[in-house]
Amino acid sequence: SYELTQPPSVSVSPGQTARITCSADALPKQYVYWYQQKPGQAPVLVIYKDSERPSGIPERFSGSSSATAVTLTISGVQAEDEADYYCQSAHSSGTYWVFGGGTKLTVL
Amino acid sequence: EVQLVESGGGLVQPGGSLRLSCAASGFTLSSYWMHWVRQAPGKGLVWVARMNSDGSSTTYADSVKGRFTISRDNAKNTLFLQMNSLRAEDTAVFYCARERPAPGDWGIDYWGQGTLVTVSS
Numbered sequence: 701s702y703e704l705t706q707p708p709s710v711s712v713s714p715g716q717t718a719r720i721t722c723s724a725d726a727l728p729k730q731y732v733y734w735y736q737q738k739p740g741q742a743p744v745l746v747i748y749k750d751s752e753r754p755s756g757i758p759e760r761f762s763g764s765s766s767a768t769a770v771t772l773t774i775s776g777v778q779a780e781d782e783a784d785y786y787c788q789s790a791h792s793s794g795t796y797w798v799f800g801g802g803t804k805l806t807v808l
Numbered sequence: 809e810v811q812l813v814e815s816g817g818g819l820v821q822p823g824g825s826l827r828l829s830c831a832a833s834g835f836t837l838s839s840y841w842m843h844w845v846r847q848a849p850g851k852g853l854v855w856v857a858r859m860n861s862d863g864s865s866t867t868y869a870d871s872v873k874g875r876f877t878i879s880r881d882n883a884k885n886t887l888f889l890q891m892n893s894l895r896a897e898d899t900a901v902f903y904c905a906r907e908r909p910a911p912g913d914w915g916i917d918y919w920g921q922g923t924l925v926t927v928s929s
């Protein structure tokens with residue numbers, strides 16, 4: 701099976717940089733997507749195709765990719781960024797989709 | 809404005825059935841692949857099922873294969889999820905979601921607000 705692994709939690713102080721990683725257990729690596737979910741709300745797409753930012757998403761959100769993992773970076777973290785973040789990818793030509801377990805970002 | 813509105817959730821006994829609906833507006837449903845994603849209380853997102861734009865192709869997560877059926881009525885702008893043989897572990901908020909339209913761009917650009925399904929005796 702294809703799995704995505706995220707750290708359960710990340711904590712940062714306001715104004716610092718938060719980095720959340722997502723690693724896949726199989727190759728070849730497909731594009732990864734990142735979603736932000738606040739309590740009681742539906743998820744919102746914040747990064748697509750590893751590093752592209754949808755319109756309306758603040759520039760402090762960015763994504764990057766390496767051979768072993770994909771990273772969501774939030775620069776200058778604000779209190780409103782406190783949320784759960786999920787990575788997602790698809791394999792077998794998009795047939796099967798998978799989400800990472802989620803990372804709870806706490807703004808201290 | 810794109811909107812996805814789920815309905816049909818509720819309390820059902822183990823072994824029972826439920827049919828979820830997702831009313832789409834603000835876009836042409838027949839042009840998009842669609843998904844169901846669920847989230848158990850306090851847990852993470854789990855992909856459930858995917859259907860292509862004309863309804864001729866479907867895929868399912870192993871955990872629901874043979875029990876759940878995704879379908880659509882493009883003329884009525886509605887996506888469905890028929891859930892049979894429900895188990896306690898199926899208890900979750902079920903989200904209807906729209907896949908991004910570009911080929912190979914396998915992410916979700918719009919989500920509904922979800923409908924809660926509770927399986928309990």
